Amino acid sequence: MIREVFMPALSSTMTEGKIVSWVKAPGDKVEKGETVVIVESDKADMDVESFYEGILAAIVVDAGDTAPVGEAIALLAETEAEVEAAKQQAATKGSSGESAAAPAAPAPVAATATPAEAPAQNGSTASPRSGRVVISPRARKLAKELKVDLATLQGSGPHGRIVAQDVERAAGKAPTPAGPAATALVNTPAPAPLAVVAAPAPAPAAGSAPLGQLVPFSTLQQSVVRNMNASLTVPVFHVGYTITTDALDALYKQIKSKGVTMTGLLAKAVAVALKKHPVLNAYYTDQGLQYRPNINVAVAVAMEGGGLITPVLQNADQQDIYSLSRTWRDLVERSRVKQLKPEEYTSGTFTLSNLGMFGVDSFDAILPPGQGSILAIGAAKPTVVATADGLMGIKRQMRVNITCDHRIIYGADAASFLKDLADVIENNPQSLTL
Numbered sequence: 001m002i003r004e005v006f007m008p009a010l011s012s013t014m015t016e017g018k019i020v021s022w023v024k025a026p027g028d029k030v031e032k033g034e035t036v037v038i039v040e041s042d043k044a045d046m047d048v049e050s051f052y053e054g055i056l057a058a059i060v061v062d063a064g065d066t067a068p069v070g071e072a073i074a075l076l077a078e079t080e081a082e083v084e085a086a087k088q089q090a091a092t093k094g095s096s097g098e099s100a101a102a103p104a105a106p107a108p109v110a111a112t113a114t115p116a117e118a119p120a121q122n123g124s125t126a127s128p129r130s131g132r133v134v135i136s137p138r139a140r141k142l143a144k145e146l147k148v149d150l151a152t153l154q155g156s157g158p159h160g161r162i163v164a165q166d167v168e169r170a171a172g173k174a175p176t177p178a179g180p181a182a183t184a185l186v187n188t189p190a191p192a193p194l195a196v197v198a199a200p201a202p203a204p205a206a207g208s209a210p211l212g213q214l215v216p217f218s219t220l221q222q223s224v225v226r227n228m229n230a231s232l233t234v235p236v237f238h239v240g241y242t243i244t245t246d247a248l249d250a251l252y253k254q255i256k257s258k259g260v261t262m263t264g265l266l267a268k269a270v271a272v273a274l275k276k277h278p279v280l281n282a283y284y285t286d287q288g289l290q291y292r293p294n295i296n297v298a299v300a301v302a303m304e305g306g307g308l309i310t311p312v313l314q315n316a317d318q319q320d321i322y323s324l325s326r327t328w329r330d331l332v333e334r335s336r337v338k339q340l341k342p343e344e345y346t347s348g349t350f351t352l353s354n355l356g357m358f359g360v361d362s363f364d365a366i367l368p369p370g371q372g373s374i375l376a377i378g379a380a381k382p383t384v385v386a387t388a389d390g391l392m393g394i395k396r397q398m399r400v401n402i403t404c405d406h407r408i409i410y411g412a413d414a415a416s417f418l419k420d421l422a423d424v425i426e427n428n429p430q431s432l433t434l
Helices: 080-096 137-146 164-170 219-231 246-258 262-276 321-336 411-427 429-433
Strands: 002-006 016-022 035-040 045-049 054-059 066-068 072-077 195-198 236-244 283-285 288-290 297-299 350-354 373-377 381-386 392-405
Touching: 002 080, 016 219, 035 072, 054 080, 072 080, 137 164, 236 411, 246 262, 246 392, 246 411, 246 429, 262 297, 262 321, 262 350, 262 411, 262 429, 392 411, 411 429
Parallel strands: 297 350, 350 373
Antiparallel strands: 002 072, 016 035, 016 066, 035 045, 045 195, 054 072, 236 392, 283 288, 373 392, 381 392
């Protein structure tokens, strides 16, 4: 039987995927649970493991190329006798761009996503933050056959991943040429699941884009473009507010040593204020105003190589500041190596965009699709102000600007929210530690 391997939908917003690298080459045997290919979705890279045994007969979509969700990217033959027929079928696909009927009715292969930090069933990969070596399944198998100690190797794959060629070099053998890069995912009716484990993507080398060169958008950047274009259809307005941060800064100095981050404090303050103003946490639908059951604060993070991602602090109003800060550090670390699960960057109900760390005084943020508000945070700077007793003093102040969907939120709603947010930060920041 010849099975078509299809590009799966790894998230609700994914319309196409990019093949990062093929772990298996044409002609390689595929064991159940082995990684076949690495695929880049909107904002994460996923290892795809097979739940079938067979032979990777032909690759339809090469490494570096993209394919729409549901399109065949490879063919898997059950026996050696079917390999040649699969190659002919793949050649037909490549020349016509359409799926050709297989000699034996093809059985679709599917893929499902699993948490990035979960080890593969065969124990092949681990999250870089765990401190363990990242090894491809084929490299692990070869190491056993050739009696090579993996602990002595330095991987040449993405983010130090040990691949088969590294093992062959260590054994004194000529490295076998790698097959096309990237992993094929599947999304078809009545799917048979393939386990997927997130893997880090190689960061682009600094200065790799010479002046005058046209650099195509990455999958991540294309996702950002689509979201920003969608936001142009929403009527928005902006409201600014100046907040004195002396009390918050003092609290931060007291508890910073316990692992608390300023992002955690700001997210918590926003979540507390949102509890009083649920309309700021709601979103527009054609049927009416949809209120949220949870307060999930997303925070924009710039990605290496361009684009941004918004890791989400879920139920931020219910978490204590210490748990919130630990969660944030973990999210940021995994977002840098594209190991977030889709629900960890798509479930935000309100977004923060903080450019204050770059010294920016004030800016307006673009409203993300599916949300009613986003808060832009500028830098907190020493400012000369008039004190309550009529004298002049120095206070640290920051400017925040909120962007709102005017179809469901009005100026008074936004102003009232900012007033309560300022009250928490200026007069009662200790409440954020309760």
